Amino acid sequence: MPGANERALEKAKSLPADALILDLEDSVAPDAKEEARKRVAAAVAAGGYGHREVTVRVNAPGTPWHEEDLRAAAEAGPDAVVVPKVDSPTTVRQVEAALAAAGAPDSTAIWAMIETPAAILDAAAIASASQRLTVLVMGTNDLAKELRAEPVPGRTPLLTALSLALLAARASGTAILDGVYNDVQDLSGFEAETLQGRQMGFDGKTLIHPRQVEPCNAIFSPAEEDIARARRIIQAFEDATSQGRGVVTVDGRMIEHLHVEEARRVLALAEAIAGR
Known part of the structure; x- marks a missing residue:
């Protein structure tokens, strides 16, 4: 300005x-x-x-x-x-x-x-x-x-x-x-x-x-589909961890810890935007 x-x-x-x-x-x-x-x-x-x-x-x-x-x-x-x-x-x-x-x-x-x-x-x-x-x-x-x-x-x-x-x-x-x-x-x-x-x-x-x-x-801003996918990734990873499984797939793709970290970043960004 x-x-x-x-x-x-x-x-x-x-x-x-x-x-x-x-x-x-x-x-x-x-x-x-x-x-x-x-x-x-x-x-x-x-x-x-x-x-x-x-x-x-x-x-x-x-x-x-x-x-x-x-x-x-x-x-x-x-x-x-x-x-x-x-x-x-x-x-x-x-x-x-x-x-x-x-x-x-x-x-x-x-x-x-x-x-x-x-x-x-x-x-x-x-x-x-x-x-x-x-x-x-x-x-x-x-x-x-x-x-x-x-x-x-x-x-x-x-x-x-x-x-x-x-x-x-x-x-x-x-x-x-x-x-x-x-x-x-x-x-x-x-x-x-x-x-x-x-x-x-x-x-x-x-x-x-x-x-x-x-x-x-x-x-x-994360799109609605990005937010939904992030939630699926986190939930699937947490479910697999609680069951002692080491392999996780979401929407046909292999999920690693780095994908979970990125999913959490997407959700944190979406929550920050919603707070505005």
């Missing part, structure tokens, strides 16, 4: 999203940076966003606004600070130190944007650089620019980078969000890319328009 747009900050309170990024970076013109910083800090402090995680995207390290953005965010105490252009674990540690020096609550996390070749090649170290770092966010627009990749359906030029970032996130136990889809009029293209992200293993997708929220929620 553009930090300089008061109407957008208010509208965010009604969106059925899990998290909000109140933006001080790309969506804010240079001459509006200071006013946007004040608006966003006030919005975070005032609250009213319900269950939604409220994050602040600061300007990138090395820009004239970065340090003051971090100080203002630390004082406001959002759920997280989203940091663009994180190229190395050193950047994460510098942000961590700046937040601590400015008095940020321990609960304020760091979300690192992975959007350069250097970041992809150092993603594992970035993901493990700080206990404050809880989420990696793919900056696919900037990454494509840096790679000189063409924006084609299916994102073939980006798949290696996306996969490497996913590996880093899973190895470190960090959540990871897919990048944005730019054409807000093309819902079929958006849905195809969102489904691809879910199938690859992303935990969610970053969005740039309210009309993208509902289809994204639908795609990342």
Whole structure:
């Protein structure tokens, strides 16, 4: 949500999203940076966003606004600070130190944007650089620019980078969000890319328009048949265990413990969604 747009900050309170990024970076013109910083800090402090995680995207390290953005965010105490252009674990540690020096609550996390070749090649170290770092966010627009990749359906030029970032996130136990889809009029293209992200293993997708929220929620939510199958798997495994049987099949397929763990994850996700 553009930090300089008061109407957008208010509208965010009604969106059925899990998290909000109140933006001080790309969506804010240079001459509006200071006013946007004040608006966003006030919005975070005032609250009213319900269950939604409220994050602040600061300007990138090395820009004239970065340090003051971090100080203002630390004082406001959002759920997280989203940091663009994180190229190395050193950047994460510098942000961590700046937040601590400015008095940020321990609960304020760091979300690192992975959007350069250097970041992809150092993603594992970035993901493990700080206990404050809880989420990696793919900056696919900037990454494509840096790679000189063409924006084609299916994102073939980006798949290696996306996969490497996913590996880093899973190895470190960090959540990871897919990048944005730019054409807000093309819902079929958006849905195809969102489904691809879910199938690859992303935990969610970053969005740039309210009309993208509902289809994204639908795609990342377990379908009724997935929930029913998860319950069958868990029940069959528990029945087999209680009877001392080592071989379990559900719907004609062999079930191992890893399938039970995935079934429990599906049910936990469905229950969390139902709780909203």
